[in-house]
Amino acid sequence: MDFSLSPEHQMAQKMVRDFAQKEIGPVIKEYDRRQEPIPFALKRMGELGILGLCFPVRYGGQGMDYLALGLACEELEAVDTSLRVAMSVHTGLCSMNLFQWGTEEQKQKFLIPLAKGEKIGCGAFTEPGMGSDVAAMRTSAKRDGDFYILNGEKMWISLASKADLVLVTVKTNPSARKPSDGLSTFIVDLNTPGVTRGDIHGKLGVRAGATGWINFQDVKVPAANRLGEEGEGFKITMSGFDHGRYTVASGATGIIRACLEASVKYAKTRQTFGKPIAEYQLIQEKIAKMAQEYEIARLLYYQVGWMKNQGKRCTRETSYAKKFATEASFSAANEAIQIHGAYGYSDEYDVERYLRNARGAMIYEGSSEIQTLIQAGYALGERSDKPLRCELPAYDEKVWQS
Amino acid sequence: MKIIACIKQVPDSEAKIKAEGGQVSWGESPLVINPFDEYAVEGALQQKEAQGGTVTALCIGPESAKEALKHALAMGADDAILISDAALTALDTQGAARVLAAAINKIGGVDMVVFGRQTLDDGSGITAAQTARVLGWPMLGLAGQIKVDAGSVEVSRVIEEGRQNVKAKLPAVISVVQSIGEPRYPSFMGIRKASKAEIPIWSLNDIGLSAPAQIVSRVELITPPSRDVTCEIITGESPAEIAEVLADKILAEKVL
């Protein structure tokens, strides 16, 4: 077993780190305070190829593998969660699902501009009345000749107001015996007549990230924009979560690292009772826990990256990685604030932002409770992965780079 | 245009440098491409984009210096050459200049050689000029802008007094300063290329040189005594009051 990163991975990691630290680090506090997205962030991530990192070159991607995607997310979220959220929804939920389930024609039309960052995508599943219970969604699509007519509202959608395209799951068969069999997924151009959208303000965290709502009123969507078959929407949505959760897990790992680094630095310089607080065992315990959990979180997401590269289904392992890293990142941020004392409680330091940002990831992309249910399902033998009609292609260097 | 970017590998700027047993030690810190040389690569790539041609990154160093060359490749250099030889351990700037000039002559047909303004480790800032001297080419130092036109090059030098525009016939040696433009990040395509690149290693024999004699050598290496700094923040009702307290303290400490 080889745990080392290849030179290629290390260089990619450093490049993303340099970008985030140089271009986002200096301005993040200001935008987070103002609750405004950094205007150039998505554009730069697109230009630099970060948004299309893990797709084959012929689909506009950079030809890197799925592990590189996780490494990039760790680096991005070590600076700010809003950057990683873009990866989760644009790359994870939207582009990777298109790559997995799309027809060649759909990939040519939608994946290429998304991978190049020329278009921004998002993923819309949650509604005002439902989140965890995906099959309970009410937004509907009715077939009308070569079109579907969409009606309803999606809420809590990251990048809702910024994206050009949305991958949206809706109900196409309200009378399906199993509600989850009545869902279908579409790629919708957000500039289609009948689409309105807006931002939600007053979020606890990810304040430099746009989160909003999308309303569909008699929106005419070509049938050619349906991803997969009618009734496959639930499976497609769950596949999307496999990808999105991986980015959330690797990103949260970056928060743990950022908390650890900030805590070590502060603890070595802050003096109480005549010596640096790093010399007190009660502080050391907190730091040791962060260091250990960083390692665990990292190994868990590396495993998922590796499994994805191999083309193995990894819903269970992704769930472990996501739940562990998000909860550990919240606890690391909490302890980092404690180590910083009153300074940690103010936005003079970054750790309070880490705490606010970490909190959301225990809710979105499958809450901690939902992850526990998934894990228990596997452990009790009540859940197993059936092969999907379309699997995420295993990474193949030759195919990716040609 | 055939462009050479000369780069060096140095300890990271965050490294804690110490003298240890007569040697410079940077502990566990990573070695990186000399930050000033990233500007050289950037300047070279800009000229390649403007004029067409190729950029070759050239470095003297141990095997591990390939990492610095890979960084240049990942930024977009077309190829890279490492000059490495057991006989090159004690190299001063004029020695490095002789080695680089010999390699540049061996490459042949070179139009422009670009250096960073100085290195982060030795920081002499004269290797570029010495290389130009050995090659017998004009030296345009501290360039903030480079313009090539019909076989000649005009650079805008960033000097204390302001800007100075100078012109020379190609081939020429140029050293660049930060105003050349922020070095680009390595691209993912470049990273993939760099990680697979087989970087040729040239020995002294390959460039037809024997080890240049050292003219300048270090007499002694010492770690500067650590400074014990305490920080005191002076507060007061008004700026005038703060200034008064500060002035008293400065006088009491006999700084003035």
Ligand SMILES: Cc1cc2nc3c(=O)[nH]c(=O)nc-3n(C[C@H](O)[C@H](O)[C@H](O)COP(=O)(O)OP(=O)(O)OC[C@H]3O[C@@H](n4cnc5c(N)ncnc54)[C@H](O)[C@@H]3O)c2cc1C
């Ligand atoms: C910042 C942010 C960004 C988001 N971005 C997106 C996005 O881009 N796209 C998108 O579609 N959605 C997005 N969401 C929505 C997110 O996915 C949902 O909030 C999430 O799925 C939970 O749904 P809910 O909020 O409706 O909570 P509910 O489903 O109503 O759950 C409420 C509580 O009950 C718990 N619970 C639910 N069912 C069970 C059960 N069976 N057993 C035990 N406990 C249970 C939950 O864990 C939770 O604690 C985002 C949310 C946030 C905060």
